[in-house]
Amino acid sequence: MPQLVDSSRPNSATVPFSASILKPRTSSLASVTSGNWSGPWTFPISSPPATAQRANPRSPNSPMCPRTSLISSEAPFSNRFIIYERALKALPGSYKLWHAYLRGRLEIVRNLPVTHPKYDTLNNTFERALVTMHKMPRIWIMYLQTLTEQKLITRTRRTFDRALCALPVTQHDRIWEPYLVFVSQKGIPIETSLRVYRRYLKYDPSHIEDFIEFLLNSSKTKHRLWLELCDLLTTHAPEVSGLNVDAIIRGGIRRFTDEVGRLWTSLADYYIRRSLFEKARDIFEEGMTTVVTVRDFSVIFDAYSQFEESVIAHKMESLDLSDEEEEDIQEEAIEEDEDIRLDVDLCKSKHKFERKIFKGFWLHDDKDKDLRLARLEHLMNRRPELANSVLLRQNPHNVEQWHRRVKIFEGSPTKEILTYTEAVRTVDPMKAVGKPHTLWVAFAKLYENHKDIANARVIFDKAVQVNYKTGSSG
Template identity: 45%
Template structure:
């Protein structure tokens, strides 16, 4: 019975009518396996009709691929189905295979050229969906194969590049088409003779080709601007293309500033206005340039900084032409307080209401006032910057230096005070450093208590990273104008307050200054403190220096005690230099008993370090063994579980 196709057909039709998709598909497959190959033609039509009606294109595609192995002449039916389900990439691949198969005969009566035409339309109109074929190579192959259809094929190639977004290749294709047409025309003329009409046609084609080549960059730029009219970079390129043609440049700039929306712009929209004004300036038309800048200042840019650049460029143009008063007026106008104040970062307000807080414009105005204005006008500008709370530490320092240059020392110190109130650490570091240095240079020890108050104020909340410089300045002040014990107290505080990486250097300075002021014996407590605080590497160095100092003072027992203390942090295998130094010391100042004691301590220390190493090794080995056992247990768990299941 399994060899009878009628039974299989009735059974399959019954399952299909019951909408049993998976069972129907498996039954069709069983029928194809059971029936001889000569009977398959009766099963396939029903099978294909079944999969075509399913909303499962992947299943249908797999079935069709099997079917085409038996009946490759029905490829057009498969291609039509792929079109209907949107599988254009595979449709193009199948159609290309059909076109390249010279033995293929279309059941729909299509010629090879018609199939080629369908392929060109498919791949040129769907460049984003056809990925498996080299479209350019296929169409160019058709140019040599179908010489009587060059126009159509060139248009298909251009259409493909347009839809792909490769606009430069569109023009290349068109140029190649014109070039090939000119070559064909010249060849025809040389073979068949020429008349006046042919000469005129050839001249027209040559002129058109030349114009195309000349206008190619401009045409490409036009396409890109149609894609995105707010692309500032492309507008600048367009201006360069019109170089040497002032009328077209002006028209381009005018169109650009009218077209580009600052809120949608790609690039910096203010640069168009600035370049437009500079073009007029370069052509000695200052009034027109001023008009452009005035209009530019009224544009609602996306960022305040864009408007600030316009105002600064406006002022710089006037400076270049030595119109200094005009430049000052422009920047004063830019920084004038608007009737409706707004926060700098409030994007809901137009930039014209926020420009008064632009540091870029204020900085340029301050520079101009210093160079061209009066002392009072410059001071007023700096005061306004600080009042608006837009100053930087450098602005504060510049203000104080300006006041100092005009001998307003107390005013300059007040400027530093205002700057200190504005900023926190670490931004305030440069202000404090400059302030304290200038104050000491100015008053020295005349206002010592005030200077001390300033240092204490500076050190309040100072991070360890920045404390060293201020402490050294403070200690220097006390050494030169104050009390030595105050200086030592400052050094003592510094060793605790500075960053850990700078403690060693700070202790070295402390020891050096203490020895110079009070003598070397005063440094004993400092050495002891340093040895307690510093890490082992620096503590060893301090111990050696401490012991050397004691031996020079004749305090042999003190030096020996220091060596003995330091030995506890000196592994003989890692620090042989220390042990050699101690040995040399005992040879010079000790006896047989002290040398024997030194060797005993060395053996004891070495044994201690060996014990530590052995303990660490055992712990590491134990940890390794534990992890290995855990891994073995994890591997054994699945086996045990499944073993238990099998026994049940």
């Protein structure tokens, strides 16, 4: 039996083993056939067929080998596109191929508008990649980032949900981070953001403070929206003169029962910007006499007082300028020898004529500084009365507030009598907060202190006829 020699051994004199057809040497064929062969077996080398090289994707010469077949990155992408598609068709599960291919497509659309058709092609390519790369978080993140840039809200949200379903929970933190950035952008519906944040808190409850901060920064109440609308209307008062701004803002005032001070001041500011100062004063007065909270009253009163102060300051400046003009006119009148009515310049003549003729008349006098100061002083003196009226609008049956109102008018018997009369007519003993009989007693003592005993008896006679609550007088 002839002995075979392993050609793969390094000390063998033969060449390495080949996968080609094994053939013994022709000269020794007869000896082998006759059984007299005693030498080692040797085989010739033959290269593999060219078809085998093309069929083997691991071959360096194979067009499907990514290491040798992809052309230079400086080449046009249209040329690389064909090679990428051929390689991915042969190796659809290659992460490196898909990653390089997608990065190349992202570079193409980097400087294009998001409405360009190439973005649709890019999105379709990502969808193809996720067929086999759905367990690769980096591919998901690349896709989600480009969808976020395209402002495709619904598609982006659904793709985020798909990524969370496809990836294991240990990799969800890589998806949640861009997900929260996405829902925090402007233009995302608040309901969508709230739902996503609630789901995130189930995944990581330690970020509850981030959720609270998001709510504080993003949520807007109807009252806040009305304030923004009022600010917009008042800031652009000349441009919106065609709108019924008064009706719009009053609609917001009727909608809310409190925190309407800003709305009243916005309406007054609208008329101030249109130089309708008397109308603005009417709005301030109406607001102060209709609000039901001290906070709203303070907002309106402060705005009203600041408005009056600014008007006085502006008037003082204008008076200084007018005084200088009068001095100039007097100097010109002394120097001029001709009659003012014979002035050639008719415009200047008319103006000077009016200044001379109407000077000193009250209707033409614009020096109403004292009147404006008196108006501001009157406003400040009315503050306690107006503030008390706000509290009585909250509860007109508060006996203590009526007593405080009478003290405001101390020293004015007429106003005290009118206040007591209004108090005993308004306060319902069954709903009163405090002791309603004290109003009648104080009312009668007021007449008694002014030596009017007859009216004091009349007040007591009416007081005993009132139906009080049982035990309220004790």
